[in-house]
Amino acid sequence: MARAGLSPRAVVDAAVAVVDADGPAALTLAAVAARTGVATPSLYKHVGGLGELRTLVSLRFLEELGDVVTAAGLGRSGDDAVSALLHGWRRYVLDHPHRYAFVPLAPLTDPVLEAAGKRVLDVFAAVLAGYGLSGAEAVHAMRRARAVVHGFASLEAAGGFAMAEDVDASFEGVVAMVVASLR
Amino acid sequence: MARAGLSPRAVVDAAVAVVDADGPAALTLAAVAARTGVATPSLYKHVGGLGELRTLVSLRFLEELGDVVTAAGLGRSGDDAVSALLHGWRRYVLDHPHRYAFVPLAPLTDPVLEAAGKRVLDVFAAVLAGYGLSGAEAVHAMRRARAVVHGFASLEAAGGFAMAEDVDASFEGVVAMVVASLR
DNA sequence: CCCGTAGGCTAATAGCATTAGCCTACGGAG
DNA sequence: CTCCGTAGGCTAATGCTATTAGCCTACGGG
Numbered sequence: 001m002a003r004a005g006l007s008p009r010a011v012v013d014a015a016v017a018v019v020d021a022d023g024p025a026a027l028t029l030a031a032v033a034a035r036t037g038v039a040t041p042s043l044y045k046h047v048g049g050l051g052e053l054r055t056l057v058s059l060r061f062l063e064e065l066g067d068v069v070t071a072a073g074l075g076r077s078g079d080d081a082v083s084a085l086l087h088g089w090r091r092y093v094l095d096h097p098h099r100y101a102f103v104p105l106a107p108l109t110d111p112v113l114e115a116a117g118k119r120v121l122d123v124f125a126a127v128l129a130g131y132g133l134s135g136a137e138a139v140h141a142m143r144r145a146r147a148v149v150h151g152f153a154s155l156e157a158a159g160g161f162a163m164a165e166d167v168d169a170s171f172e173g174v175v176a177m178v179v180a181s182l183r
Numbered sequence: 184m185a186r187a188g189l190s191p192r193a194v195v196d197a198a199v200a201v202v203d204a205d206g207p208a209a210l211t212l213a214a215v216a217a218r219t220g221v222a223t224p225s226l227y228k229h230v231g232g233l234g235e236l237r238t239l240v241s242l243r244f245l246e247e248l249g250d251v252v253t254a255a256g257l258g259r260s261g262d263d264a265v266s267a268l269l270h271g272w273r274r275y276v277l278d279h280p281h282r283y284a285f286v287p288l289a290p291l292t293d294p295v296l297e298a299a300g301k302r303v304l305d306v307f308a309a310v311l312a313g314y315g316l317s318g319a320e321a322v323h324a325m326r327r328a329r330a331v332v333h334g335f336a337s338l339e340a341a342g343g344f345a346m347a348e349d350v351d352a353s354f355e356g357v358v359a360m361v362v363a364s365l366r
Numbered sequence: 367c368c369c370g371t372a373g374g375c376t377a378a379t380a381g382c383a384t385t386a387g388c389c390t391a392c393g394g395a396g
Numbered sequence: 397c398t399c400c401g402t403a404g405g406c407t408a409a410t411g412c413t414a415t416t417a418g419c420c421t422a423c424g425g426g
Contacts, residue, residue, distance in 0.1 A: 146334070151330035
C-alpha cells in the first residue's frame with residue numbers, strides 16, 4: 001500500500017481547496033479524504049476530527065488575513081494606513097469569498113486562534129496609534145473599524161449589495177466615514 | 184394515535200425554540216421532532232425538509248427584525264431616527280444572540296425572503312430620505328449603515344469585543360460616525 | 367353515518383463522523 | 397544488510413443525521 005504522505009498541513013491544504021471550490025458547507029472529512037486520495041478514517045492520524053480541522057482552517061485564514069493587513073500597514077501612516085488596511089481586508093474577502101465564513105469573529109476566545117487573532121488586532125492598534133487617541137477612545141475606534149470592515153465585507157461577499165450602484169464607490173465612502181471619525 | 188396538531192407555523196415555532204436554546208448548529212429535524220413530540224419524518228407533512236425549514240426560520244427572524252426597525256423609525260426623523268434604527272437592530276441581536284446566524288445577508292436573492300427583506304431595507308431608505316441625498320448617495324449611505332450595524336452586532340453577539348471598555352459607549356461612537364457621514 | 371384525506375407512524379436507504387483494531391511500509395539501530 | 401518499532405495507511409462497525417416509501421387512522425364535511 002503506497003503511502004499518501006499526508007501531514008496535518010497537507011490535510012488543511014486540501015480542506016482549503018474544498019472550501020474554495022464548493023463553499024463552507026462542503027467542508028467534510030469525506031470530501032477532504034476524497035481529495036487527498038485516502039480513506040476518511042485515515043485523516044484522524046493527522047487531525048483530531050472535523051471540529052479540529054475547522055479550527056485549523058480558521059487559523060490558516062486568520063494568518064493569511066494577518067499577512068494581508070500587516071503588508072497593507074507597512075510603510076504607511078495616518079489616513080493612508082487606515083485606508084490600506086480596510087482595502088486589504090476587503091480585497092482578501094473578495095478574492096476568497098468562500099473563506100470568510102471560517103474567519104473567526106472572536107479569535108481571542110480560542111487558545112489555538114489567539115496568537116493569530118492578536119496579530120491582526122495589533123495591526124489595527126498600530127494603524128490607529130498615530131491619531132493620539134486615549135486608551136478607551138482607541139478601543140472604541142478599533143471597534144468601529146472592525147465592525148465596518150467586517151460588516152461591509154461579509155455583506156458584499158454574500159451578495160447583499162444588490163443595487164446597481166458601484167460597490168467600490170460605496171466602500172470609499174465607508175473608508176472616508178471611518179477616517180472622519182478618528183479626528 | 185392522538186394527533187399532535189402540528190402546522191407549518193408550529194414547526195417553525197419549535198425550530199425557533201431549538202435555536203434559542205441550543206444555537207444554530209442544533210437546528211436539526213430530529214431536535215424539532217423531539218420538541219414537538221413527533222417522529223422525524225412526520226415533519227415532512229408540514230415542511231419540505233431541513234433546507235426549507237431553515238429558510239422559514241430565516242424568514243421569521245427577518246420579519247421580526249422588520250417589526251423592530253419599523254417600530255424604531257416610527258415618529259422619529261433625522262439623526263434621531265437613524266439612531267433609533269441602529270439601536271433597535273443591535274438590541275434585537277443582543278436579545279436573541281443565537282438567532283442572528285439565520286438572518287440572511289442577501290434576502291433579495293431568495294424569493295421567499297424577498298418581501299421581508301425589502302421591508303427592512305425600505306425602513307433604512309425611509310430613515311435616510313430626510314437627508315436629501317441623491318439617488319447614488321442614498322444607496323451608498325444605506326450600505327454604510329447596513330455594514331456598520333451588521334458588523335457591530337455580529338461581532339458583539341459572537342463575543343468579539345473582548346476588551347473591558349464599555350461596548351455601549353463604542354456603539355454610541357458608531358452611531359455618531361454614521362450620522363456624521365450623512366451631512 | 368360514511369368516507370376521503372390530512373397527518374401521524376414504521377421501515378429502509380444513504381451520507382456523515384467517529385472508534386477499534388489490523389497490517390505494512392519505512393527509516394533508523396545494530 | 398537486516399531487523400524491527402512505529403507511523404500511517406486500511407476495513408469493519410456504530411450511531412446520528414436526512415430523506416423517501418408506504419401504511420394506518422383520526423377527523424371533519426357530505
